[in-house]
Amino acid sequence: MEHNYIFLSSELGLEKSQIENTYNLYKEGATIAFIARYRKELTKGLDEDTIRNIIDRLNYLENLDKRKEEVIRLIEEQGKLTEELKKDIESSTVLQRVEDLYLPYKKKKKTKADIAKEQGLEELSKKILEGITKDELEILAKDFITDLVVDQKDAIEKASLIIAQDISEDIKVREYLREQILEKANISASLIEKNKQLDENLVYKDYYEFTSSIKNVKTHNVLALNRAEKEKILKVSISFDDITQDKVYKNILNKTFKKKDKSQEELYLSIVVDAYTRLLFPSIENEVRNILTTNSDEDAIKVFSKNLESLLLQPPLYKKTILGLDPGIRTGCKLAIISSEGFYVASDVIYPVDYAHSEKQLELSRKKLKEYIQKYKVDIIAIGNGTASRETEKFVAENIKGLDVKYVIVNEAGASVYSASKLAAEEFPKLDVTVRGTISIARRIQDPLSELVKIDPKSIGVGMYQHDVNQKELNNSLEETIVKIVNRVGVNLNTASYALLSFVSGVKKNIAKNIVDYRKENGDFKDRQSLLKVKGLGAKAYEQMAGFIVIPESKNPFDNTIIHPESYELAQKILELVSESKESLYSDYKAVREKLSKLKEKDVIEKMKKDYGVETIKDVYNALLLDRRDPRDSYPQPMLKSDILNIEDLKEGMELEAVVRNVAKFGAFVDIGLKNDAMIHISELSDKFVKDPSDILSVGDIIKVRVLNIDKERKRVALSRKNMK
Template sequence: MNEIVTDIANSLSLPRWKVESAVELLEEGKTIPFIARYRKEKTGELNEIQLREISDALEYAKKLRSRKEEVLRIIEEKGKLTEELKAAINDAKNLQLVEDLYLPFKSKKKTRADKAREKGLQPLADFLKTSRIKDETFIVTFVNTEQEIFQIEEALEGARDILAEEFSLEISVRERLRNQLKEKGTIRSSHSDKQDEREVYRDYYDFSQPISRLAAHQIMALFRGEREEILSLKLELPFDILPSLRDSIGWKEYLAYYEELVEASSDSYSRLLMPSIEREVRNMIREEAEGRAIHVFARNLRHLFLQPPLGEKVVMGIDPGYRTGCKVAVIGKDGSLLYHDVIYPTPPQNDYINSSMKVVQAIKTLEVELISIGNGTGSRETEVFVSRLIKEHKLPVKYMIVTESGASVYSASKVAIEEFPNEDVTTRGAISIARRVQDPMAEYVKIPPEAIGVGMYQHDVNQSELKKTLDREVESVVNLVGVSLNTASEHLLKYISGLNSRAALNIVKHRAENGGFRNRKELLKVSGLGPKAFEQAAGFCRIINGSEALDGTSVHPESYEIARVILKSAGFNPEELFTRKEEVSAKLDGIDLDAFSKDKGFNPITVREVVGMLKKPGLDPREELEKPILRTDVLSMEDLSTGMELEGTVRNVVDFGAFVDIGVKQDGLIHKSKMGRRVRDPLEVLSVGQIVKVRVLEVDTKRMRIGLELLSNASST
C-alpha cells in the first residue's frame, strides 16, 4: 500500500501525507462527502474533487495489482514465467502494459506461426532476423519431406509466419504504433448501403478528422452510426510507419535477409498488428469519449438537483399530451394529492371551454399558486392554453416549464405505487411534474439518475460506469444540501453518508412508530444503525426545533464542545443561533480565529469550519441560487427576430454548447463559439438551471433551429 500511496501522490501532485490520510479513511469505509466536510484537519483540507481523484486512483491501483497477480499465476501455470518477465509485469505502471506482456501467453487458436514452429522452423526465423551473411546451405537443411516442407520457399514462408507473429507481439512496436495512431492517426467514415431515413448521420457520410482533434460527441456519433450499420469507420495513419517500426527492433537494411524481414513485417502489419492496435485505439477513444459523456451527464445532473426549491406552494402539474389529453394534478403545500383530472385543450380535440372550466375552478377552489408544465409532447400547445387562461380570467398564478425526463419511469416504479397506490401512471406522472417545483432534489432522487436525460448519448455509454458516477454525484449533492431528519423520505436518506437503503427505511419506520426525532443522538436507537454509521450520517441530518439547537446546523456532534466555546466567547448560546442570526454572524466575524484556536488548544482548521457553519445555521445552499423563471405569457418562433434580447433557462449543456429555453417551443442553441470568449468546455461557463440573457442570432423555422449568443451580463450560479 505504501507504494500505491506514493504513486497516487506523484500522479496527482499532492503531498504524500495528505494522500496517505485520505487512503486510510477511504479504506476504513468513510465516504467522500464525510471526509471532505468533517476530516479536513486530517487530510489537509482536501476537497471533494481531490478525494474522488484519490479514490479513483486507488481503485485503479487495486485493479492493476489484481490483474498482475492473475497474469503471473496463469503464465506460471503454463511453465513459462521467467524472472525477467515476472519483474517486467510487477513493474508495469498500467493495465495496457500488463496486457501487452501477457499477450504472447494468451490461450488462442493454433496460428500459422504455431504450425511453423511445430515443423521446427523457429531456428530459421531466428537466423533470418540476425544474420549478416547469406547462407543458403543452412536454409536448405530445413527442407524436410516428413514435415511437408518440400522446397526452400516453403521453409522461408513458415519462418516469415513466425517472424510476422513475433513482430506483432513486440511490446515496443505495439506501443509505438498505438501512440502514433492515437496522436497522428485519422478516423475516416463513409456512408454504407443502409439508408439513413432521417439523415441523422449526414455530417459523417464522407468524413475525415485527426483522431486527436475529435470531440467526444463526434466519437459517440460515429460509433453509434457504425453500430446502426449506417456508417463504415476506419482508422488510418497518413504516413508509412513500417520502416521505423522495423528499425526500432533492429530489423535493419544491413541484415542479409532484410527482404524477408520486410515481407514478414508487411504481412504482420496488415494481417495481425494493425487490426489488433486499431481495435485497441478504437476502444481507448471510445472509453475516453464515454468518460466525457458521463462527466457531462454528471455535471448537468448535479445542477438539476441543485435547482432552488420554490417551497411550500400549492402547485398544479400538467403532463401534456395530444390524443390522450393532458393529465392534471394539484398537490398541496406538503406534496399531498388534492385533485386530478384529464383535460383536452390540445389537438385533435381542442376542447378549450371544458378544459378551461376545470382548470380555472381547480385554481380558484384550491388556491393554486403556480402551474408546472412538462416539456414533452404537446408542451407548446399546453403552454399557449395556460397563458391564454391566465390572461382571460386574470388568474393570480404564473407557470413554468420543467423537464419531464424520468417522469414516466417514476410513475411506473415501486416508489410511485407505494406513494399513490390508487392512482394510475398518468396521474403519478403529473404529480411528479408538480412536485419538481416544490423541491426538485426530493423528487428527482426517486428516479434512477441514468433515466434523467440531461446529457448526451447516455444510452451508448457503459451503463454500470454511468450508474456508479451518477449515484456518486447524487450522494454528493444530497450531502451538500443535507436533509431534515424528521421529514426526509427514505429515497433521500439512503444517499446520506454512512446510510444505505435498509438504514433509510429503518429511520422512516422508527419515525412512524416513535414520532419525530428530538435530537441526533436518537439515531442510535434506530435498528441496525450503529456508532460507525452515526459518525458519518449525523452531521448531514438536521433537526430544527429539537432538544439540541446545534442539531439544526451542519456542525458535527463531535465538535459541539468547540461550537459552544466559540459561541460563549462571542456572548451567545446555541439557542440564539436561529433567533439572532445576523447578530451572531457579525460577532463571529470579529473573532481572531488563529489566536482563538491557539488559546483554546483547538485545531484551527476545525475552528474555521465550525465558525462557518454557525454563521449559516440550517442553510440550504440552494437558497442562494437564482430562482427559476416564472411566466404568464408565451412566445412563438414567429415572434422572434434577429437581435432580440431575451432571458432564458439553460436546459442542457453539451460539449458543443448549451440549449436554452427562451419561452418558445424549441430550445435555442448557444454554440460555444458564441459564449463571449474562447471556450473549450461549455460546462465551465454555463450550468443546467442557470438563468441567462441571450441575443437571437438566427431563426430557422423550417429546420426548427434557433441560434443564440450569450450576453456578457448573463447571470451565473
Template sequence: MDRVAEAAAIARDQVANTIRLLDEGNTVPFIARYRKEVTGELDEVQIRRIEELVCYHRGLEQRKSDVLRLIEEQGKLTEEIRTRILGASRLTEVEDLYRPFRQRRKTRAGMAREKGLEPLATYLLSFPRAGSPESEAASYLSEAVPTVAEALQGARDIVAETVADDPDVRGWVRDHARRYGLLVTRARDPEVDSVYRMYYDYREPLRTVVPHRVLAVNRGEHEEFLRVSVEVEQDAVLSYLQRWFGREGSVTSDLVREAVVDAYRRLVAPAVERDVRHELTERAGAQAVDVFSRNLRSLLLQPPVRQMVVLGVDPAYRTGCKWAVVDDTGKLQEVGVVYPTPPQNHTREAESVFKRLVDEYRVQVIAVGNGTASRETEQFVADFIGVHGGGRLSYTIVSEAGASVYSASALAAQEFPDLDVSLRSAVSIARRLQDPLAELVKIEPRAIGVGQYQHDVPPKRLEESLTAVVESTVNYVGVDLNTASAPLLGYVAGVNETLAKNIVRYREKTGRFRNRQQLSEVSRLGPKTFEQCVGFMRITGGENPLDATPIHPESYALADRLLGLIGSGFSDVGQPALRAKLARLSIQAVAAELGAGVPTLRDIVESLARPGRDPRDELPLPLFRTNVLNIQDLEPGMELRGTVRNVVDFGAFVDIGVKQDGLVHISELADGYVRHPLDVLSVGDVVSVRVLSADAKRGRIALSMRGLPPQLTV
C-alpha cells in the same frame, strides 16, 4: 502512493491520509466535511479522484502479480521481464509484456511451430550472409510440410508473430498512431439520408477529435450508417520496423522484410486500431459522464419553490394532459385529465376545469412538463392565464425526464396506490417545482436526461458516477430527519436502502425524532454508520439547537466552549446578536485558544450563524412566464430571457419560451475564449440571449450571449 499523488497533483501526505480514511470505511462526504484537518481541506472531487486512482493502481498491481505468476508457471520468467512488468505504469504495458506468453487460440505461427518450423524462423532472423534459404528450408520438409514454399511461409508466419508480440513494437506503433493517425468515416450507402450525413466522407487527426464526435461516429457505425477506421501512413511505420528488425546484405533480408510487412498489416495495425479507438471511446465516455454528472448536480440543486400551491401538468396528445394539484407542503389534493391538445382540442372544457382548480385550491403557479405536446399545452396555459390569471398566476416549464420511470416504479405505487400510473407523473412534475432534490432522488439518475450521448457509455460506469453525484448533492444540502423520504435518506453518507427504510419505520412507530442520538436506536444502525450520517441529518425544533445545524455531534463540546468564550449559549443560535459576535472573531486566534482545527472551527462558526441554511435558497428561482412565443415571432437581434435546459460539449440549449430550445454555440457563450460550456453555464441558469437566426422550417434557433449581461448562475 507516489503515482497517485503525481496523477492527482496532490501532496503525498494528503493522499496518504485520505487513503487511510477511505480504507477505514469512511465515506467521501464525511471525509470532505468532517476530516478537513486530516486531508488538508481536500474537497469531494479531489477525494473521489484519489479513490479512483487508488482503485486503478491496486488493480494494476494485482494484474502485475497475476501476470508474473502465469509466466513463472510456464518457466519463462526472466529477471528482465520481471523488472519491466513491475515498472509498468499502465495496464496496456503489462498486457503488451504478457502477450507473448498468453495462451491463445490456434494461429498461423502456432501451427507452424507445431510443424517444427521454429528453428527455420530463427535461421531467418540470424541474417546469414551466405547460403540459400530454400536449401535450408528443404531440410524441414515432411508430410505436414510438403514444399519448400510452405516451409518458408510457416517460418515467415512465426517471424511475423514475433514482431507483432514485441511490446516495444506495439507501444511505438500505438503512440505513432495517436500522434499521426486519422479518424476516417465513410457512408455505407451514400444514397441513404441520416443525421450522420456530415460524416459520410470525413477525416480528422486523432489528436484533435473532440469527445462528442467520437461518440457520434460510434453510434453511426452501430446503427450501420457509417464505416469507421483509423488510417496511419504505413511507410513511416514500416520504415521503423525494418530498422528495428531488418538487416541488409543477408540472404534472408527479403524474407524477413516480407514477414515484417505482414506482421504490421495483418496483426499489429488491426490491434492498434482497436486499441486507439478504445482509448478514444474511453476518453469520450469519461467526458460524457462528466458532462452528465455536472448537469445532474445543477438540476438537483435547483432552488425549491416554497409555500406555493402548484398545478402540475403532464402534456400529451391523444391520451390527454394529466394534471395534479398539490398544496404548499406537496400533499396531493386532486388529479384528472383534460384534452386541450390535438386531436381532441377540447380547450373550453379544459379551461373550465383549470378555472375551478385555480379558484378552489388558490393555485399560484402551473408547472408544465417539457415532453411531448409541451408547447401546445404551454400555449393553452398561457392563453388561460391571459384570461383568468388576474395577475396572480404564472407558469413555468419543468423537466419531466424520468417521470414515466417514477410513475411505474414500486415507490410510486406505494405512495399513490389508488392512482393510475399515467396520473402519477403529473404529481411528480408539480412536486419537482416545489423541491427538485426530494423528488428527483426517487428516480434512477441515468433516467434524468441532462447530458450528451449518455446512452453510449457503459451503464455501470455512468450509474456509479451519477450515484456519487446524487449522494454528494444530498449531503451538501442535508436532509430533515423528520420529513425526508426513504429514497432521500438512502443517499445520506453511510445509509443504504435498508437503513433508510428502518429510519422511516422508527419514525412512524415512535413519532418525530427529538434529538440526533435517537438515530442510534434505529435497527441495524451501528456506531460507524451513526458517525458517517448524523452530521448530514437535521432536526428542526428539537431538544438541541445544534441538531438543526451541520455541526457533527463530535464537535458539540467544542461549539459549547466557543459559545461560552463569547458569552452566549445554545438559545442564542441563529440570532442576530450571536451572528454579530461571531463575525468579529479571529478564527485563527480562537482556534489556537480552544485547541481546535481552523477548518472545523470555521464551519462551526458558519453553522451557528446560519443554522437553518439551505444553499439552494441562495440561487435564482425558475423563470416564470405568463405568455408564449412562436418561432415566427423571433427576429435577429431580439434580446430575451431564457433557462438553460442542457449543456453539452459544443454549447448550451436554452428555453426561451418557444417550442424548440435555442442553441448557444460555444463560440457565442461569452466575449472571450471559453474552454468548455460548463465553465460558464449550468443547467437551470437564467440567462440573457440574443437571437442570431430562427429557421422555422427546420425548427432551429441560433442564439448568442456575447455582449450581454452575465447569467444568474445556479
C-alpha cells in the same frame, strides 16, 4: 500498499500521510462526504473530488498489483520468466504495459506461426533475422524440407510467419505503433449504402463522409460513430496517409531487422507488411478504438454528472401552491394540485388542444383551470414539456390573463418512470399512474432535489449518449453526484422521503426505510440522538450521517447546524467564550452571533487548539456564526412566464431570455419557449474562446440570447450569445 502511497504522493503532489489517512478512513467505512467535512485534520483539508480521485487511483493501483502478480505467476509456470522480464512487469504503472508484456506468453489458439515452429522452422527464422543473403537462404532452406514442408519457398514463407508473429507481439513495436496511431492517424467514416434506409431521420448525415485526425477528434464524434457503426449505418476505420504509412513500415523494419542484407529488402518488407496488416494493426486499431471510447465515455459521463449536479441544485420554490399539467392530446391533459407544504390535494383532466378537442371541451377546460387557480390560490402552473406542451402553454397563457399566477415549462423526462415505480405506488397507492406523473412534474418546481432523487438519473434528460457509454461507470458517477449534492444541501430528517434519505452519508436503503417507518410509528424525531433507536442503525452509521441531517424543531439548536454531535462540546465551549450557552441560540440568536463575531478566529483557535483540531475549530466557530445556508440559494430561480412564443414570432437578430436545458461538448440546448429546444453552438457561446461549454454554462441558467438563424422547415433555431450584455 506502501509503494502505492509513495507513487501516488508523487503523482498528485500530496503528502503521503494525506493519501494514507484518506484511504484508511475509506476502508474503515467512512464516506467521502464525511471524510471531506469532518476529518480535515487527517486529510489536511482535501475536498471531495480529490478524495474520490485518491480512492479511485489507489483501487486501480491495487488491481494493477494483483494483475502483475497473476501475470508473473502464469509466465513462471511456463518456465519462461527471466529476472529482467519480472522487473519490467513489476515496474509497470499502467495495465496496458503489463498486458503487452504478457502477450507473447498468453495462451491462444494455435496459429500458422505456431505450426511452423512445430515443423522446426524457428531456426530458419533466426537466420533470416541474422541477415543472411538471398542465395544463402535458398541453400539453407533445403535443409528444412520435410513431409510437411514441401520446398524451399514453403520453408521461407513459414519461417517468415514466425517472424511476423514475433513482430506483432514485440512490446516496443506495439508501443511505437499505438503512439503513432494516436498522434498521426485519421479516423474515417463512410455510409454503408445498402443500409442507408436505417438512418430514417438522417441522424448521422454529417458522418456519411467524415474524417478527423485521431489526435483532434471530438468525444461526441466518437460516441456518434460508435453508435452508427453498431447500427450498421456507417463503416468506421483508422488509417495513416501514404507518407506516414511508409515511415511506419520502415521504422518497424529497422526495429526488427538489426542486421540487413540488400538482397533481402523485398523479403524484409513483405514480412513487415504481413505482420502489420494481418496481426499488428488490427490488434492496435481495436486498442485505439477502445482508448477513444473510454476517453469519450469519461468525457460524456463528466458532462452528464455536471449537468445533473446543476439540475439538482436548482433552487426550490418553497411555500408555493403548484398546479401541475402533464400535456396530452387523445387522453387529455392531466392536472394535479400540490399544496404549499408539498402534499397532493386534487386531480382532474382537461382538454386544452384547440385542434383536437371540441369547443365544449375547451370551454369546460377554461372554466376548470380558472376555478382550480382561484379555489386553491395557485401561485405557479408547471407544464410538462412532452407531447402537446406548447399547445397547452398557449391555452394557459390565454386563460391566466388578469390572474395573479405565472407558469413555467418543466422538463418532464423521467416522470413516467417515477409514476410506474414501486416508490410512487407506496407514496400514492390509490392514485392512477398518470396522476403520479403529474405530481412529479409539479413537485420538480417546488423542491427539485427531493423529487429528482426518486428517478433513475439516466431518465431525467440532461445527458447525451447515456445508453452508449459504460453503464457501470455512468451509474457510479451519477450516484456519486447525487450523494454529493444531497449531503451538501443537507436533509430535514422529519420531512425527507426514504428515497432522499438513502443518499445521505452512511445510510443504506433498508436503513432509510426504517427511519421513515420509525417516524410513522413514533412521530417526528425530537433530536439527532433519537436516530440510534431506529432498527439496524448503529453507532457507525450514526457517526457518518448525523452531521448531514437537520432537525429544525429539536430542543438542541446544534441539531439544526452542520456541527457534528462529536463537536457539540467544542461548540458549547466556544459559546462560553462570550458567556453564552446553546439555549441562548434559541432565545436571542442575533445577539449571540454579534458577540461571537467580535471574537477573532485566530483567538478562538488559540484558546481551543490544545484539545481540538484547528480545522474543526474553524468549522464549528463559523457554523455558530452564520445562518445555515442552502447552497441552492445562489443558483438562478426558474424562469416564470405569462405569455407564449411561436417560431413565426421569431426574427433574426431578436433578443430573448432562455433557460439552459442541457450542456454538451459542442454547445448548449436552451428553451426559448418553442416546441423544440434551440441550440447555441460552442463557437457562439461567447465573444471569447470557449474550450468547454460547461466552463461558462450550467443546466438551469437563465441567459440572454440572440436569434442567429431560423430553419422553419426543420423547426430548428440557432442562437448566439456573442455581443450580448
